[in-house]
Amino acid sequence: MIQVFVFVAILLGLVSAHGGTSNYTVDCIWYRGYSPDTPAANQDGQPWLVGRKWITIDPIFQPDNMSLPCNYPGDPAPSSIPITAGDNITAVYYYWLHTVGPMVLWMTDCGDSCSTLNLTTANWFKIAERGLISGTIQTGMWGQREFQNWDGTPNLWTETIPQDLKPGEYIIRHEIIALHIANRPQFYPECAHLVVTGNGTALPEKEYYAKIPGVWSMDQPEINIDVYAANVSNLTTYTIPGPPVWLGAKRSGVDRVLDGFKGP
Numbered sequence: 001m002i003q004v005f006v007f008v009a010i011l012l013g014l015v016s017a018h019g020g021t022s023n024y025t026v027d028c029i030w031y032r033g034y035s036p037d038t039p040a041a042n043q044d045g046q047p048w049l050v051g052r053k054w055i056t057i058d059p060i061f062q063p064d065n066m067s068l069p070c071n072y073p074g075d076p077a078p079s080s081i082p083i084t085a086g087d088n089i090t091a092v093y094y095y096w097l098h099t100v101g102p103m104v105l106w107m108t109d110c111g112d113s114c115s116t117l118n119l120t121t122a123n124w125f126k127i128a129e130r131g132l133i134s135g136t137i138q139t140g141m142w143g144q145r146e147f148q149n150w151d152g153t154p155n156l157w158t159e160t161i162p163q164d165l166k167p168g169e170y171i172i173r174h175e176i177i178a179l180h181i182a183n184r185p186q187f188y189p190e191c192a193h194l195v196v197t198g199n200g201t202a203l204p205e206k207e208y209y210a211k212i213p214g215v216w217s218m219d220q221p222e223i224n225i226d227v228y229a230a231n232v233s234n235l236t237t238y239t240i241p242g243p244p245v246w247l248g249a250k251r252s253g254v255d256r257v258l259d260g261f262k263g264p
């Protein structure tokens with residue numbers, strides 16, 4: 001019985017367990033992103049499309065892949081999600097089955113336009129991340145395990161746009177990193193365009209910025225990791241690499257552990 005379960009788990013892990021976010025909600029309003037399952041002709045250039053184009057649920061395997069910012073091919077979205085700073089945005093994932101590895105929510109200021117922004121030279125900053133919450137690296141409760149529903153209902157990832165963020169056009173980037181295959185990290189990024197309104201004036205200081213690709217590397221033991229190895233599997237802390245999370249100028253210095261995250 002245990003062997004059957006392990007066999008099924010391996011099959012799911014290797015074959016069918018990929019995915020990503022295709023839809024978003026803000027204040028109960030539903031916005032459509034790109035869906036690799038929908039014919040391109042039914043969504044390319046559509047005025048309702050808020051997500052950048054991605055065409056396969058397969059992961060990106062290389063941390064230095066130039067498509068890492070907004071997946072492949074990453075064409076700009078014709079439309080954008082209006083949101084007030086301080087509001088929540090929920091990304092809707094279908095059939096997410098992986099359980100091990102971090103989830104990181106990124107933004108970047110588009111300046112004039114998200115359509116012309118160079119994604120690989122942009123300054124990306126984290127606004128939320130979910131790592132190992134309790135237990136061990138191999139079997140513990142990761143944010144990803146908590147997020148994932150085995151019953152097939154949509155998995156919902158809700159985070160808050162920092163309240164004092166300066167209004168303007170931004171890209172929001174949901175990234176899940178799956179670490180269930182030893183030393184072969186899988187990156188699942190999807191992007192949407194946002195128009196942020198509000199009365200804020202803040203942007204992160206440069207210590208919060210990262211380049212994508214650039215932030216992850218096979219030289220990082222947290223990324224190039226074998227979660228089954230004897231010296232790793234029972235560890236109870238996991239540090240998500242990259243810059244600290246920016247929660248807005250008013251909340252800078254917030255303790256990330258007290259704020260719900262385990263690990264330094």
Ligand SMILES: *[C@@H]1O[C@H](CO)[C@@H](O)[C@H](O)[C@H]1NC(C)=O
Pocket residue numbers: 022023032033035037094
């Ligand atoms: C996203 O929402 C649209 C519109 O409701 C729906 O047709 C589509 O199936 C959803 N995407 C996925 C991946 O389920």
Ligand SMILES: *[C@@H]1O[C@H](CO)[C@@H](O)[C@H](O)[C@H]1NC(C)=O
Pocket residue numbers: 058059060061062065066067072
């Ligand atoms: C980057 O990722 C895309 C999407 O997975 C893939 O098609 C492409 O071959 C990768 N590029 C490199 C240089 O590995």
Ligand SMILES: *[C@@H]1O[C@H](CO)[C@@H](O)[C@H](O)[C@H]1NC(C)=O
Pocket residue numbers: 086087088158159160
């Ligand atoms: C955002 O989500 C959090 C966590 O679910 C919740 O506590 C908070 O009330 C929400 N905020 C808004 C403005 O809806």
Ligand SMILES: *[C@@H]1O[C@H](CO)[C@@H](O)[C@H](O)[C@H]1NC(C)=O
Pocket residue numbers: 118119120121
């Ligand atoms: C982004 O900028 C880099 C560095 O200047 C350049 O090599 C790359 O071609 C630019 N990408 C696009 C899509 O313009």
Ligand SMILES: *[C@@H]1O[C@H](CO)[C@@H](O)[C@H](O)[C@H]1NC(C)=O
Pocket residue numbers: 084085197198199
């Ligand atoms: C911005 O400030 C105005 C005037 O004080 C206020 O009416 C409005 O509710 C504020 N908007 C937000 C999103 O806080």
Ligand SMILES: *[C@@H]1O[C@H](CO)[C@@H](O)[C@H](O)[C@H]1NC(C)=O
Pocket residue numbers: 229230231233234
């Ligand atoms: C990890 O912990 C479990 C439970 O305490 C134990 O059975 C196992 O031997 C440990 N594994 C290693 C590699 O230390």
Ligand SMILES: *[C@@H]1O[C@H](CO)[C@@H](O)[C@H](O)[C@H]1NC(C)=O
Pocket residue numbers: 221229231232
């Ligand atoms: C575990 O052992 C491997 C192989 O010796 C090593 O590369 C890795 O850095 C070690 N990881 C930790 C967290 O000690």
Ligand SMILES: [Cu+2]
Pocket residue numbers: 013016017018019098
């Ligand atoms: Cu997968």
